[in-house]
Amino acid sequence: MTVHVPAPDVAWPSRPPATPAALAVRVRGLSRRFGERTVLDDLDLDIAPGEFVALLGASGCGKSTLLRILADLDREISGDVEVPVRRAVAFQAPRLMPWKKVWRNVVLGLPGAPDRAQALAALAEVGIGHRADEWPKVLSGGEAQRTSLARALVREPDLLLLDEPFAALDALTRLKAQSLVGELWQRHGCAVLLVTHDVEEAVLLADRVLVMKQGVIAHEERIALPRPRDVSDPAFARLRAGLLGWLGVHESGHGGTEAGRHPSDERNKLP
Numbered sequence: 001m002t003v004h005v006p007a008p009d010v011a012w013p014s015r016p017p018a019t020p021a022a023l024a025v026r027v028r029g030l031s032r033r034f035g036e037r038t039v040l041d042d043l044d045l046d047i048a049p050g051e052f053v054a055l056l057g058a059s060g061c062g063k064s065t066l067l068r069i070l071a072d073l074d075r076e077i078s079g080d081v082e083v084p085v086r087r088a089v090a091f092q093a094p095r096l097m098p099w100k101k102v103w104r105n106v107v108l109g110l111p112g113a114p115d116r117a118q119a120l121a122a123l124a125e126v127g128i129g130h131r132a133d134e135w136p137k138v139l140s141g142g143e144a145q146r147t148s149l150a151r152a153l154v155r156e157p158d159l160l161l162l163d164e165p166f167a168a169l170d171a172l173t174r175l176k177a178q179s180l181v182g183e184l185w186q187r188h189g190c191a192v193l194l195v196t197h198d199v200e201e202a203v204l205l206a207d208r209v210l211v212m213k214q215g216v217i218a219h220e221e222r223i224a225l226p227r228p229r230d231v232s233d234p235a236f237a238r239l240r241a242g243l244l245g246w247l248g249v250h251e252s253g254h255g256g257t258e259a260g261r262h263p264s265d266e267r268n269k270l271p
Helices: 063-070 102-106 116-125 141-153 171-188 199-205 234-246
Strands: 025-034 037-047 052-056 078-082 087-091 159-163 191-195 208-213 216-222
Touching (some): 025 063, 037 063, 052 063, 052 199, 102 116, 102 141, 141 171, 159 171, 171 191, 171 199, 191 199, 199 234, 216 234
Parallel strands (some): 052 191, 087 159, 159 191
Antiparallel strands (some): 025 037
């Protein structure tokens, strides 16, 4: 087993040049067991530098376990995992420290004295520079998630790991957050792995969508649609329908699903 352990985070904006032939993520033969239960079973995964990959799958299939391993939050594994030193994670819960002002949350964990200017730049990039001196408890859900994204991006990661970061947001805030993540990804050029239950979200944002079943990658779909993407585009609808089929949700000829529910209901989320 080879696991590459990260060095301490370094401050933005310095970034070493990427090697064109290198992979941002290389996983071979990865397995993870919890007691008698195998969650990841000899899994292989490659992510290219700058590539946006979305990972779909039903609850319990191992998506978040894989993300935690790539974030170095779980080391009880077998297999070979290679990831960049510079990486950052944003979870479904923003995980802000309530006793620290917003700007201090952004630079929390960076080496040296807290750099307010650095925090303000990151907050401005996600559109909430005016909230820098607030306490986290007064932020809306969308503002808290933007703070979490600023905290991740201030580290200028080569790999950004997103674990259902929009799941707790209302529909309108979720759409705005998805658009923001797409813009930030294009601006920063880092590789992204997004774990989500939302098929439409995956097709909207990703270069490549992976479907996970029984601890392995069961299907891969490359998304060649031009950006920005239109959910009403028939090609978009075909890709969404195909991925839903891989996940066991089949659309009827009348635009509904086998359960009589339109595929856009609840943003195409899986159980």
